[in-house]
Structures are given as structure tokens and as C-alpha cells.
Amino acid sequence: GAGVSQTPSNKVTEKGKYVELRCDPISGHTALYWYRQSLGQGPEFLIYFQGTGAADDSGLPNDRFFAVRPEGSVSTLKIQRTERGDSAVYLCASSLNGDTEAFFGQGTRLTVV
Amino acid sequence: DQQVKQNSPSLSVQEGRISILNCDYTNSMFDYFLWYKKYPAEGPTFLISISSIKDKNEDGRFTVFLNKSAKHLSLHIVPSQPGDSAVYFCAASRGGSQGNLIFGKGTKLSVKP
Numbered sequence: 001g002a003g004v005s006q007t008p009s010n011k012v013t014e015k016g017k018y019v020e021l022r023c024d025p026i027s028g029h030t031a032l033y034w035y036r037q038s039l040g041q042g043p044e045f046l047i048y049f050q051g052t053g054a055a056d057d058s059g060l061p062n063d064r065f066f067a068v069r070p071e072g073s074v075s076t077l078k079i080q081r082t083e084r085g086d087s088a089v090y091l092c093a094s095s096l097n098g099d100t101e102a103f104f105g106q107g108t109r110l111t112v113v
Numbered sequence: 114d115q116q117v118k119q120n121s122p123s124l125s126v127q128e129g130r131i132s133i134l135n136c137d138y139t140n141s142m143f144d145y146f147l148w149y150k151k152y153p154a155e156g157p158t159f160l161i162s163i164s165s166i167k168d169k170n171e172d173g174r175f176t177v178f179l180n181k182s183a184k185h186l187s188l189h190i191v192p193s194q195p196g197d198s199a200v201y202f203c204a205a206s207r208g209g210s211q212g213n214l215i216f217g218k219g220t221k222l223s224v225k226p
Contacts, residue, residue: 004156033212042117042202042216043157056213091156098212104149104156 002026004105006092012111013082021077021108025094032075033102034067035091043091049075050098082112116140117205119217126224132190134220136203139184143205147214148177148188151200160201161188193224 005024013019025032030051035043045059049069060066064082069075079086089107118137126132134148144165149157163170163177163186170177176189190197200221204214 031212035214035216040218042119042204042218043214045213045215048212059213093156095212101159101162102212102214104158106154106156 004092004094004103006090006105006108008108009106010109010111012113015082015084015112017082019079019082019110021079021090021092021110023075023077023092023094023105025073025075025092026103027073029094029096029103030072031095031098031102032069033093033095034075034077035093035104036088037091037107038088046077048098055098079110082110084112086110087112114139115217116143117203117215117217119203119220121220122218123221123223126193126222128195128224128226129192132188132193132197132222132224134188134190134201134203134222136186136188136217137184138186138205140205140207140215141184142207143215144208145206146177146179146186147204147206148175149202149204149216150197151202151219157202190222193222195224195226198222198224 032049034046037043048056052072064080066078091107093102093104095102147162148160151157179186200219202219203217
């Protein structure tokens with residue numbers, strides 16, 4: 001596709017459930033980032049992939065959060081035992097090699113009820 | 114503790130006039146600064162960036178100024194247009210990377226015709 005695609009665009013889940021959020025980066029982009037944006041805040045860094053490996057996962061808030069990028073393209077952000085405080089817009093971005101402009105997707109709005 | 118601060122949540126400007134959006138940072142290790150623009154229900158879009166070795170970068174109607182001694186940067190938009198109405202985020206990173214960006218909370222700019 002032309003841009004970064006995130007699915008689903010909206011997700012409502014019950015507290016305690018498991019969710020997966022998907023990101024399709026721009027074709028050929030080796031760098032992929034996940035951010036989380038809570039209401040009234042700026043995006044908050046979660047994790048950065050270079051190829052298949054997590055180059056920096058220092059932003060993951062706790063061990064309920066995990067992300068994979070097994071083939072160096074599509075990435076999945078996984079959240080276990082969701083809590084109401086996990087409600088936010090989850091943004092994915094990709095860049096050609098990590099040193100160039102990052103392009104963001106439209107985000108997935110996660111609501112935990 | 115906010116490392117990147119945008120102290121004005123909103124700004125209203127008349128069409129054709131200059132818009133000045135401000136950003137302060139606390140971490141002297143930051144060496145790369147970016148501005149992103151965000152429309153509702155869309156991901157942030159890269160606007161302009163500046164390296165800490167420069168004090169000014171210009172791209173069309175957009176100019177970013179960096180004052181390292183004051184740990185302050187500003188985005189000037191001139192002339193402002195109604196289509197510039199959006200939320201503007203200031204972001205900073207270390208090592209010139211586009212990943213692991215630290216974002217401010219954003220300033221909502223309204224340009225009135």
C-alpha cells in the first residue's frame with residue numbers, strides 16, 4: 001500500500017482480555033515504531049524494530065505488552081490482561097532505515113471497558 | 114517528568130498572519146528536533162526537522178528556530194492558511210534517530226479566515 005496501514009481502526013475489549021493490533025509498514029521500510037497516545041497527551045514511544053529485531057523496547061510499560069515482527073515487515077502489538085488504563089490510540093510508524101523521516105499510520109483506538 | 118514541553122495548548126491566528134508555536138526541552142542530550150502536524154483521526158505527519166548543529170531550518174512557509182542555550186525551539190508559519198489548522202507536536206531525539214522520539218503534548222492551531 002501507499003502508506004502505513006493499521007488494523008483494526010477501532011477495538012473495544014473487556015478488561016482482562018487479550019488484544020492484538022496489526023501494523024503494515026510501507027513496503028521496503030526496515031524501521032518500524034509503535035507509539036501510544038493517551039487523551040490530551042503526545043505520542044509516547046513503546047518499541048522500535050530494525051528488521052526483525054527489537055532495537056529498543058525501553059518504552060514498553062510492563063510485561064503485559066509485547067510486539068513482534070517475525071519477517072521484518074508486518075508487526076503485531078500484543079497486550080495481555082488488558083486494563084482500562086491501556087485505553088489509548090496506538091500508532092505505528094515506519095521509516096526507510098531509521099535515520100529518515102518516519103511515516104505514521106492512522107492509529108488503532110483501543111477502548112478497554 | 115516532561116522532557117519536551119509545549120506550554121500553549123492552543124493558538125488562534127488570523128489567516129495571512131504569522132503563527133509561532135513554541136517548544137521547550139530539558140534534556141541537553143537531545144540533538145535532533147522535529148515538528149509533526151496532526152489532523153483529527155489521522156496519524157501525525159512529519160513537517161520539518163532541525164539538527165542541533167544548526168539554529169534555523171526553512172522549508173517554504175515553515176521555519177524552525179533552535180536556541181540551544183535556552184533549550185527552546187519554535188515553529189514559524191508564514192503566511193498562515195486555514196488548512197494549517199491542526200495539532201502541532203514538537204518531538205526530540207538523541208543520536209539523530211527518528212525512532213524513540215519524545216513528544217510534547219501538542220498545540221492546537223486554529224487559523225481563522
